[in-house]
Structures are given as structure tokens and as C-alpha cells.
Amino acid sequence: MRSDLFLVPGPVGEQRMTGKTLVMIDILRASTTICQALKSGARAIIPVVEPGEATEMRSKIGVDITVLGGERKGIKIDGFDLGNSPLEYTEDKVKGKTVVLTTSNGTRGYNRAALSKLLITGALVNISAVTRKVSQAGQDVVILCAGQDGDFSIEDTLCGGMLLHKLLTDAKMELELNDAAELALLLYRSNSRALRQTIARGEHGRYLTKIGFGSDVEMATEVDSIPVLPISRESRIILDEN
């Protein structure tokens, strides 16, 4: 089977994803927030690109049953209920609600769900659940790292590398890797004992700590601490029931 990893989402053409398993990764912080919201009982997450789309979506679905979440430059958007800190997505805020989420990088690209056969939201907090699902699906996998404003990000690449490592060793899949996947695997294998420190030293880790969200970096680097499996169905992210 083939596994292609993309360090940034930009250059990925439709034909590279069609009919495959797609894993979207933005561990700081959209993927981690999505996992936490679902664990706290959110019915679904609807990822959208722009804040205006989020407010329109809320009017369409119903204000009472919707929570608006999102950030720009890491800070909660004016008029929104929640920012993008996973720690905010507690049961009392989101249980039974649909979260409409817009973030700078992580919620872009979910429109690819229609092309892929299966779209999974992956993070370190649910990495073993993602590994199991990808291996059960038994088809080519594309790992899309959200990166940061079009640039490579060390945290998403490490997470993609860890997923590949687990697919090869735990799930014993035979994978033909593209060069970016090889790079992510090398990066993970040489940093596997210092994941949190390496991520905290990265650009986005440092930025989040500077603006007061250091505990989000800690939460996002707790491997397998939120063992949920978010999958996309008709532009909604929901918990996989299988």
C-alpha cells in the first residue's frame, strides 16, 4: 500500500486523494480541540474556513443548539462562544451541541472529505485509534499536515511520522512511502523520547506559550489521552461508531 505525507496542504491535487484514506493533522490545536469536543459530547463539529461562514451556519442550524468556536492568531474571535483551546471544550459548554469551528489553518481543507473514501482527524491524543482505523481500512493513506500559514510545522510532521511508525510496527502494514513520509518518519524516530520538548520548542509551541496557552501544548502532546476517532460525514465531523 502507498502512504503519501504532505508537509503542507497547498500542493495536494485531487487525484492524490481520491478514493483513499485521508488523515488531517493540526495538533496545535484544531485536531486536539476536535477530539476534546467530541469526547465532551458534542454531536458534531462543522469545520468552516471563514468566521462569516460560521455565523451563517449557526443561523441555519439554530442558535440554541450551536456553539461557535475558533481563533485568529490564536485568540478567540470576537462574538464567538469559544476560542480554539481544547481545554475550553468541556461538557457543560458543548454536550449535545453542534460546534461550528473556524481556525487559521486546521479547519481548511475539510472539503476534501467528498473526494477521499474516509477522512479522519488525527492528533497525538488519539494516535492509536487513528492507527487502528487506517489499518482496518486497508487502503492507500494520505497524511495531510496543516502546517502554519503555508509553512512546515514540526508538530504536525512529528505526529504524521508517529502515525507512520505505528502503521509499520504496531499494525505491521507494508507501506511504500513518499519522501516527505520518509522525512517525517526519520524525524519522529529521532525525537520519539522528546516529543513534548521538541514541539514546545517549535514556532507555534513557543507562540502559544507566549500568549498564555502553554497548557494547550502540554495537553496536545499527551499521547493517547483522548482515544476518540473523529471521522467526516457530509461535511460534519462525528465520532466513529465502529
Ligand code: MLT
Ligand atoms: C490553526 O488552525 O492554525 C491552529 O489550530 C491555530 C491555533 O493554535 O489555534
